[in-house]
Amino acid sequence: MALFATRAEILAPAVTGTRNVLRASHAAGARRVVVVSSVGAVIVNPRIPDGAVVDEDCWSDEDYCRATENWYCLSETLAECEALAYGEKAGTTTTTTTDVVTVCPPWVLGPLLQPTVxxxxxxLVSYLTGENTDEKMRNMVDVRDVAAALVLALETPGAASGRRLICSAHAMKVSEMVGLVRSLHPDLKQLLDYPREFVQVEDEKGVSSKRLQALGWKFRTAEETLRDTIDSYKAAGILS
Structure with a gap:
């Protein structure tokens, strides 16, 4: 997806595509469907107080997303609402029940599955090179831990009762991430050791993964995630 995609390029495919996949899954007799959403459907809400840590009961404000033209987060919110509403309907108006569970990860890092960026x-690369100097608290999770969360959501009977599962491992300042990468990868000294000044912008809202952890979910350390992320970038030639 392009970083600056238009409203039309994001909203319709997200909602229609979600609906079509759910219909096909239900027609095939699937007993449970796990939908990957995003914390973008959770935290974009001006009514969340600064410093608050929110759980699955919190939703992004659709009107606020429209007003700020945050089409990505609006698309994730609408698509997740569509998915959960479909699951409720499928469980009450048809003979075959299809549970729908949504998993909401934040910024997903970890080893690349493809050689492209x-x-x-x-x-992350823009933070490391200094192209982006925004200082903020960001939620992050390892892609391998997201995969484990999806398996738990699919295979654990108790997951259905929660419906939504936030999947976030760490909240870190951007400058802290860059500093950690510097300590883990001294070979990148030429890339990382130069004067830089981060500019504080609004932090992301904090999120809680207690519901997912109660199902047995565990996550990697930030050090392991960032080390393996950079190793994969180097192998793909992204940081050369």
């Missing part, structure tokens, strides 16, 4: 990877 996606939007998430470019964001």
């Amino acid at each position: 996606n939007t998430t990877s470019m964001r």
Whole structure:
């Protein structure tokens, strides 16, 4: 997905695509469908107080997303609402029940599955190179831990009762991440050791993964995630 995609390019495919996949899954007799959403459907809400840590009961404000033209977070919110509403309907109006569970990860890091640079990877690279100097608290999780969360959501009977599961491992300042990468990868000294001044912007809202952890979910340390992320970037030639 392009970083600056238009409203039309994001909203319709997200909602329609979610609906079509759920219909096909239900028609095939699937007993449970796990939908990957985003904390973008959770935290974009001006009514959340600064410093608050929110759980799955919190939703992004659709009107606020429209007013600020945050089409990505609006698309994630609408698509997740569509998924959960479909699950409720499928469980009450048809003979075959299809549970729908949504998993909401934040910024996903970890080893790349492809040699190309996606939007998430470019964001981290821009912080490392100094192209982006925004200082903020960001929620993050390892892609391997997201995969484990999806398996738990699919296979654990108790997951259905929660419906939504936030999947976030760490909250770190951008400058802290860059400093950690510097300590873990001294070979990148030429890239990372130069004068830089971060500019404080609004922090992301904090999120709680207690519901997912209650199902047995565990996550990697930030050190392991960032070390392996950079190793994969180097192998793909992204930081060369």
